[in-house]
Amino acid sequence: MRRSEFLRAVEVEFGARAATLVNDLVLGAVGSRTAAEALEAGVPPRDIWLALCAETDVPVERRHGVGRLEPRRR
Template sequence: MRRSEFERAVRDEFGTYGSSLISDLVLTRAGGLTADQALNAGYSPRDVWLALCEEMDVPGERRYGVGRLEPKR
């Protein structure tokens, strides 16, 4: 997962609320960092995405593939 895919996944799952989540919500799986802090510290976007999903109780079926661009036709 690239950073752009992470950002799209956050937007798709959480809408406008997503920007607040990534800057304010402390992620247990990311050592007590926010998503922004974790990404800036070098955590992979996929790991941060999964940590965010866990913290927000996103169902498993919506944790993978969200944020991927539609295939080119």
């Protein structure tokens, strides 16, 4: 997962709460940092995404493959 995919996934899943969660919610699974701090520290975006999902009780079926754009059609 790339950083852009992470940010897209957070926006899709959490909508208006996305920025607040990324900047304010401390995630123990990534070193007791916020998602924004973890990104800056070099934690892989996929690890942050999974930690955020676990902390906010996102169902497992919505955790995988999100944030990716649909492939371009030729």
